Amino acid sequence: MQTLKKQLLTLGAESAIYIVEYWGKTLALKWRPIKPYLHNEIDKLLRTSRTSRECKMLTFVRTLGVPTPAVHFVDISHHLIIMDFIEGQQLKQLVGVSSKKRIASLCHEFGKLLGIMHLSDVVHGDPTTSNVVVDTQSKMWLVDFGLAEKNATIEMKGVDIHLLRHTYETTHWDLQETMLESTMDGYIEVSGDAAEPVLARADEIRERGRYH
Ligand SMILES: Nc1ncnc2c1ncn2[C@@H]1O[C@H](COP(=O)(O)OP(=O)(O)OP(=O)(O)O)[C@@H](O)[C@H]1O
Ligand SMILES: [Mg+2]
Known part of the structure; x- marks a missing residue:
């Protein structure tokens, strides 16, 4: 993540979205950072489960015919997903x-x-x-x-x-x-x-x- 050239798109309540150039494509990287005000273990659990759920559901609902960005890469332990960037x-x-x-x-x-x-x-x-x-x-x-x-x-x-x-x-x-x-x-x-x-x-x- 540190080695990727990235540009911050939005800093949401739960995550940061970056635009990254990867594999010659413009992609979106969603990263769920630590929430210091939450208990460490609970925070980790939430970030892990939401990252995993998001990745699965983005892919699943597309099979139903709902357009969602295609997921290219996921790193559950670092709580990040790389997906298509929708301009x-x-x-x-x-x-x-x-x-x-x-x-x-x-x-x-x-x-x-x-x-x-x-x-x-x-x-x-x-x-x-x-x-x-x-x-x-x-x-x-x-x-x-x-x-x-x-x-x-x-x-x-x-x-x-x-x-x-x-x-x-x-x-x-x-x-x-x-x-x-x-x-x-x-x-x-x-x-x-x-x-x-x-x-x-x-x-x-x-x-x-x-x-x-
Ligand atoms: N793949 C994408 N392509 C283009 N824009 C995106 C993509 N993913 C997220 N965004 C933009 O970034 C915003 C924040 O992303 P997302 O809603 O996934 O995170 P969030 O943490 O829930 O943010 P918030 O708390 O603001 O809702 C989205 O509302 C959307 O405008
Ligand atoms: Mg949102």
Whole structure:
């Protein structure tokens, strides 16, 4: 890692993303650094399990038809993954600079991708607009799979929808209705009857939250 020529792209809550030149390609390196405020062993366990999970799930969901960066290299003990670098912008950054029509169409696509995952009992775990990258050809990619899970229950899918709705309400409040409606249209289009219990559970989760 020290020997790689790298340029910092973002420093997130959990990780640092670098752009690296490797094997003659431009790739992204995601590294989960130590969190000094956590107990050492717990921190190590979390960083290891999230790195391993992210690597597996990035690859698994692609087989379902959800675009994710291809993983080229993983070093679990150093908590790093090298994957394709997607040149583009976060959906979060596009809101505010793109037309309402374009955002609606991107959200529709986001809903479809979530629907595809949920139909196969996979949850993303952190379905926010920062974890959606739209490339220069307008193709949508999902990233950040450290909290993703297989064999998801209705409750877990409901939490995914609840988190997404929460992001729209808190980060994109001025466009939240359009964004939510378009996302749900895409989600229902893919999920059919399977959507109903998940959306009902997401409402229940929201209600539970109100009384806590
Ligand atoms: N392979 C990639 N290609 C292009 N951009 C990427 C790639 N992976 C991550 N990013 C960008 O870096 C940001 C942070 O990465 P990621 O979400 O995986 O880490 P994180 O630790 O969860 O960060 P945060 O706490 O900010 O969500 C993403 O929101 C995305 O904009
Ligand atoms: Mg993220």
